[in-house]
Amino acid sequence: MIPYGRQEITQADIDSVIEVLRSDFLTQGPMVPRFEESVARHVGARHALAVNSATSALHIACLALGLGPGDTLWTTPITFVASANCALYCGAKADFVDIDPRTYNLCPNALASKLEHAEANGTLPKIVVAVHLCGQPCDMAAIHKMSQRYGFKIIEDASHAIGGKYRGEFIGNGRYSDITVFSFHPVKIITTAEGGMALTNCNELAQRMALLRSHGITRDPAEMTHEADGPWYYQQIDLGFNYRMTELQAALGISQLKRLDSYVARRHELAKRYDDLLAGLPLSTPWQHPDSYSGLHLYVIRLQLERCAYSHRKVFERLRASGIGVNLHYIPVHTQPFYRDLGFKDGDYPEAEQYYREAISLPMYQTLDDDQQDQVVSALRQAIGA
Template sequence: MIPYGRQDISQADIDAVLDVLKSDFLTQGPQVPRFEQNVALHVGASHALAVNSATSALHIACLALGLGPGDVLWTTPITFVASANCALYCGAGVDFVDIDPRTYNLCPKALADKLEQAERDGKLPKVLVAVHLSGQPCDMQAIGALAQRYGFKIIEDASHAIGGKYRGEFIGSCRYSDITVFSFHPVKIITTAEGGMALTNDAELASKMALLRSHGITRDANQMTHEADGPWYYQQIDLGFNYRMTELQAALGNSQMERLDQFVARRHQLASRYDTLLAELPVTTPWQHPDSYSGLHLYVIRLQLDKIGKTHRQVFEALREQGVGVNLHYIPVHTQPYYQRMGFRQGDFPEAERYYAEAISLPMFQALREHEQGQVVKVLRRALGIHGG
């Protein structure tokens, strides 16, 4: 089976983890701050906080921005559920903005229209989570301008996008956002096995997130309510969580960072080759906005079902049956039973639902070999009912 995604682990990665296993620290040692510094320097952010998952990063980002009961977070329906669930963890509400039919990201025009109505209704969001689907950045300049006008905060969910760029700057610089979140899950561009990171240029937000990731506990005398009882002393000054990243994970991340640009460049080679190989098939290949340089975590095609004579499910199942481990990113969040119990309904976000009815994620990872890619396309042709070629 050719998977849709796979980690790329080198001997250097293995050696880095083994070195930590032989060291004095398995957690809370030097590797985590080094990893934070490496990522922050690479993308051009002032502060970076490594955590045990991107979901944890989203959670503490929302809390640091003051999201809570009575507030609402908006995001896209085409994302993993964590992009919306993070609001519910804080006791806030959730709403969605439909997608752009070309980028599949949150649509700035739909956002502007919804904000105009929300202002009239007195129901503006406190936070917007802009998800860079597949690694292609949202139109952050337009979204940032709307945030200035309507007064909401922005989290970039860049779980798919480390190594990508927007308007010539690395995603994660937070030029148009308050906080950016990365994921280091094994199928992502670089991995720490499990792990995530929150980046910001705001020292106060960074301090708040650092506190929240470790039980709300501080050893900083400047944050304490009174003088320390002794050198052992700490205080819990907030309700936090155990969201820390281990030294083993950070060591793997530090090693992987050395190949980040190489990984993304290889993904672009593969995407370009897919574009050529699929050009005459009844599928829509990913469109890239000229302002963006995608991290290319995913390569999503859309089936032109009116030209195929087969259903979406039939094509998907035929691919898997022939050893191509395709996937679908994502089922619209508003159609999930949990969210439907909140009142969301089929038909609420039609562009997202049209996307879901046609989308298939083809294998995309830096170690994908050209003959494997050729096999993917060959099987896809058969699944579409096209013979020869």
């Protein structure tokens, strides 16, 4: 089986983790701050907070931005559920903005229209989570301009996008958002096994997220409500969580980060080769906005079903049966049973629903070789009856 994504673990990665295992610290040692500094420096952000998952990063990002009961967060329906669930964790509501049919990201025109109606109705969002699907950044300049007019905060869910660029600058630098979130899950571009990171240029937001990721506890006398009883003393000054990253994960991340640029470059080579090999088939290949340099976490095709010999499901099943581990990213969040129970229904976001009826994620990872890619394309030709 050729999977849709997979990690590469080198001997250097293994050696880095073993070094930590032989050290004095398995958690809360020097490696996590070193990893944070390395990522922040690479993307050009002032602060980076490593956590145990991107979901945790989204949660503390929302809390740091003051999201709570009575507030609403907007995001795209074509994303993993965590991009919306983070609102519910805070007692707020989640809502959605339909996608751009070319980029599959949150559509800035749909956002502008929805904001206009929300302003008239007094239902403006507190936060907009812009998800960089497949690694391609959203139109962040447009979203940022709208945030200045309507007063909402911006989280970039860049779980797919580390190593990518927007307008020539690395995603994560915070030029157009308050907080950016990365994921280091094994199928992502670089991995820490599990793990995530929140990046910001705001000192106050960084301090708040650092507190929230570790039980709301501080040992800083300047943050305490009264004088310390002794050198052992700490205070819980907020209700936080245990969202910390381990030293082992950070060591792996530091080692992987050294290969980030080459990983993304290889993904671009594979994407260009897919584009060429798939030309003329009854499908659409990913369109890339000229302002973006995608991290290319995913390579998603859309079947032109009226020209295919088989249905979407049948093509998917035929690919799986031939040893190609395709996937579908994602099922529209508003169609999940949990969200249907909140009042969402079919037809709410037609572009997202049309995308779901046609999309298939082909294998895309840096160690995919040309022979394997040829095998994928050959199987796809047979699966669609071309």
